Amino acid sequence: MSGIACHIANCKAREDGHGTNEQAVKYLKQDYEVIKKRCLESGSLFSDDTFPARPESLGFNELGPSSAKTRRVKWMRPKELCSNPQFILGGATRTDICQGALGDCWLLAAIASLTLQEEILARVVPSGQSFKEDYAGIFHFQFWQYGEWVDVVIDDRLPTRDGKLLFVHSAEGSEFWSALLEKAYAKVNGCYEALSGGSTTEGFEDFTGGIAEMYELKKAPQTLFKIIQKALKSGSLLGCSIDITSAYDSEAVTSEKLVKGHAYSMTGAEEVIYKGQTERLVRIRNPWGQVEWTGAWSDNSGEWDCISPDEKLKLDNKAEDGEFWMSYKDFVSRYSKLEICNLTPDTLSSDDVHKWSLSQFEGQWRVGSTAGGCRNNAATFCSNPQFAIKLLEVDDDPHDNEVGCTFMVGLMQKNCRKDMRLGRDLNTIGFAVYAVPDEYKGRSNIRLGPDVLLRQRAVGMSDTFINLRELCTRFTLPPGEYVIIPSTFEPHKVGNFVMRVFSEKQAEARWVSARLGFTVLEPEVDEKGIDPHFRKLFVQISGSDSEVSVFELVTVLNKVIAQRSDVKTDGFSVETCRHIVSLLDKDGTGKLGMVEFKILWTKIEGYLNIYRNKDTDRSGTMSSHEMRVAIQEAGFTLNNVLLQSVVARYSEADLTIDFDNFVGCLVRLETMFRLFKSLDTEESGSVEFTLLAWMNITMM
Numbered sequence: 001m002s003g004i005a006c007h008i009a010n011c012k013a014r015e016d017g018h019g020t021n022e023q024a025v026k027y028l029k030q031d032y033e034v035i036k037k038r039c040l041e042s043g044s045l046f047s048d049d050t051f052p053a054r055p056e057s058l059g060f061n062e063l064g065p066s067s068a069k070t071r072r073v074k075w076m077r078p079k080e081l082c083s084n085p086q087f088i089l090g091g092a093t094r095t096d097i098c099q100g101a102l103g104d105c106w107l108l109a110a111i112a113s114l115t116l117q118e119e120i121l122a123r124v125v126p127s128g129q130s131f132k133e134d135y136a137g138i139f140h141f142q143f144w145q146y147g148e149w150v151d152v153v154i155d156d157r158l159p160t161r162d163g164k165l166l167f168v169h170s171a172e173g174s175e176f177w178s179a180l181l182e183k184a185y186a187k188v189n190g191c192y193e194a195l196s197g198g199s200t201t202e203g204f205e206d207f208t209g210g211i212a213e214m215y216e217l218k219k220a221p222q223t224l225f226k227i228i229q230k231a232l233k234s235g236s237l238l239g240c241s242i243d244i245t246s247a248y249d250s251e252a253v254t255s256e257k258l259v260k261g262h263a264y265s266m267t268g269a270e271e272v273i274y275k276g277q278t279e280r281l282v283r284i285r286n287p288w289g290q291v292e293w294t295g296a297w298s299d300n301s302g303e304w305d306c307i308s309p310d311e312k313l314k315l316d317n318k319a320e321d322g323e324f325w326m327s328y329k330d331f332v333s334r335y336s337k338l339e340i341c342n343l344t345p346d347t348l349s350s351d352d353v354h355k356w357s358l359s360q361f362e363g364q365w366r367v368g369s370t371a372g373g374c375r376n377n378a379a380t381f382c383s384n385p386q387f388a389i390k391l392l393e394v395d396d397d398p399h400d401n402e403v404g405c406t407f408m409v410g411l412m413q414k415n416c417r418k419d420m421r422l423g424r425d426l427n428t429i430g431f432a433v434y435a436v437p438d439e440y441k442g443r444s445n446i447r448l449g450p451d452v453l454l455r456q457r458a459v460g461m462s463d464t465f466i467n468l469r470e471l472c473t474r475f476t477l478p479p480g481e482y483v484i485i486p487s488t489f490e491p492h493k494v495g496n497f498v499m500r501v502f503s504e505k506q507a508e509a510r511w512v513s514a515r516l517g518f519t520v521l522e523p524e525v526d527e528k529g530i531d532p533h534f535r536k537l538f539v540q541i542s543g544s545d546s547e548v549s550v551f552e553l554v555t556v557l558n559k560v561i562a563q564r565s566d567v568k569t570d571g572f573s574v575e576t577c578r579h580i581v582s583l584l585d586k587d588g589t590g591k592l593g594m595v596e597f598k599i600l601w602t603k604i605e606g607y608l609n610i611y612r613n614k615d616t617d618r619s620g621t622m623s624s625h626e627m628r629v630a631i632q633e634a635g636f637t638l639n640n641v642l643l644q645s646v647v648a649r650y651s652e653a654d655l656t657i658d659f660d661n662f663v664g665c666l667v668r669l670e671t672m673f674r675l676f677k678s679l680d681t682e683e684s685g686s687v688e689f690t691l692l693a694w695m696n697i698t699m700m
Helices: 003-015 032-042 105-114 118-124 177-188 200-208 224-233 302-306 309-315 328-334 418-422 532-545 550-561 574-584 594-614 624-633 640-650 659-679 691-698
Strands: 074-076 138-145 148-155 158-161 211-216 237-241 264-274 277-285 323-327 337-342 357-365 387-391 405-413 429-435 470-477 480-488 495-503 507-511
Touching: 032 138, 032 148, 105 118, 105 177, 105 200, 105 237, 105 264, 118 138, 118 200, 138 177, 138 200, 148 177, 158 177, 200 211, 200 237, 200 337, 200 470, 211 405, 211 470, 224 237, 224 264, 224 277, 224 337, 264 309, 277 328, 323 328, 357 480, 357 507, 387 405, 387 495, 405 429, 429 470, 429 495, 480 495, 495 507, 532 550, 532 594, 550 574, 550 659, 574 594, 574 659, 594 624, 594 659, 624 640, 624 659, 640 659
Parallel strands: none
Antiparallel strands: 074 158, 138 148, 211 337, 237 264, 237 337, 264 277, 277 323, 357 495, 387 480, 387 507, 405 470, 405 495, 429 480
16 A cells, blocks of 8 residues: 555544554554464464564564573463463562563563553453463553554563573562563564663553653752652652663662662652651652662661551551652652653642643654754754644643643654664654744644744743653643644654644644645637747647647757756656646647647746746755745645655655656646546535546546
8 A cells, every 4th residue: 555545544544543542453463352263263372473482572682693691592481381370460569570681670660650550551451361261372462652552462472591581570470461561562662672771651651641741850849749649649650760870870779779770660659747747758669679778768767666557557668579668858869850651641730630631643754845853954944844732721720820821742753662673763853832923823724934933933842852752841831822843853854753732721733734725827828829939939849730749848848958057857758748748738639739838838937937946056956845835836735745745756866856857746736736626516625536537537
């Protein structure tokens, strides 16, 4: 299926509800129920060829086929590892997640937080799976991936060494849900090694579809402890970590047994009465299942003897299980950052818990059409995708007395981990927010051009341009209309992205996409008014039949254009000239009469003027970004999807468009617009085709 056809099909599927948690997309088109039934009927255990029990599923570098870390690895099913394997034993708990020989503590911290919310866990780990009833060696899990939920099928062959699981495992050796979930997540990201290193918020978002915020604890707001409590009560997932200053610090253990560069999850926040004063405590979990804080309020510290037995029982401090309490003051001074993933998502800056309003968009940066780079690149910045948001209502309970409309913008790059094995780096991304000028307010499908974007300052920007999977920034702005422009830092960087806008109150958000149209006027030519010099030229070209054929047109256009030094061309092709004749041939002869040829001559003179005027660097060619402006001046209004198609179809390898391709593009556009208009007699914006009619049109 072509790229455009795929895009249309995907949009239609989403409109029908596909990609929700209830109608998850079947990853790699594998249907869990169908495969399981087939295995049960055949009496065989499922073996997943799309994620085989082979070295390539482990990794590509440190876990590659020749790595010492993968020696003696054997893929085994749980029934080969113990006599009575269990999928989930006594409910999913945080002790089910112990880290193995893989640097995915960020993921395990997210899974540990997930176990605190049974309802959320059930969305990721579908019920009814076991090693007993209808066991067929097949399991499935659901993850949120770049705007949609996907159902991922796996077999239960797990990497082991010396009869023990190589990666995540349960403290209870016969429980396997966490190891299987890790395998499914490795599959959707390409391999196990792709999970090495990351941010807990990435796991949070992929398990919930929520949006994450990050707090630098050196700049922690005074209300942060209250925010933490509220987040935990509303089911949000929280992670924290200690920054490292060098590679040698990675997973280095401090004298107080805190691990640097390691992802912890936060699982509790309580206040107790300690020596007559209120003491604020937070509960932290190390996904290793061991190595705990040894300072104040650690498992065996004396502080516990100075609170009431009831409070002590409620806080349930245990010994060496990877989970520990510490004072909030110590937490802020020891840890570097706190990450919160809002599930519904909830507003964390207000006492009232309510859902945010959500708008979600998928977009692309494509070289030559929509990869404009940041505002430093004045020539191309305005070609980036644009999204409009209309803020209508101010917040009910302003945070820090800042009256306005609160919204968050999350910009996420797609397929980051999958691309690791290909050696691709993340793009450096960011976004800017511009106020819509008064003269544009209330109008739909109006793109902001250089007159606004290059002459006015942005009213908001992402905190930085950075090479992360996702960038999220919170804004509070007055009611009004705004445009958000996501971009890479440098121009001409290819990428796919998802942009989400969460607003505290209801807001209207949409793509800014030009309404397709054309205002090309047909030159008025009266045969009697054609001057004698042109008549003589036509007779010389057309020959005895007084009509110009496609092949004669190729000859004359190339002869004329070869005399010009201000435009570059490889010469007009037969295909381009066929399109020209198809546009102008009114009587169906497949040739051009004198009037038709005069109309063509007038058009080409107009095309040449536009081409030379928009060739700002006088190179004789037109850049793909100059082409966007030239197309508009020629009378056509196209959206980004069509502009991408134009660049792909008519540009050279260096993304320049020479004159013959420029003419061919404009002629083709006019032909298609006029054809559609002739068929859309009721001006409804849609027409129906029989297959034969459709094929005839596309073969023109």
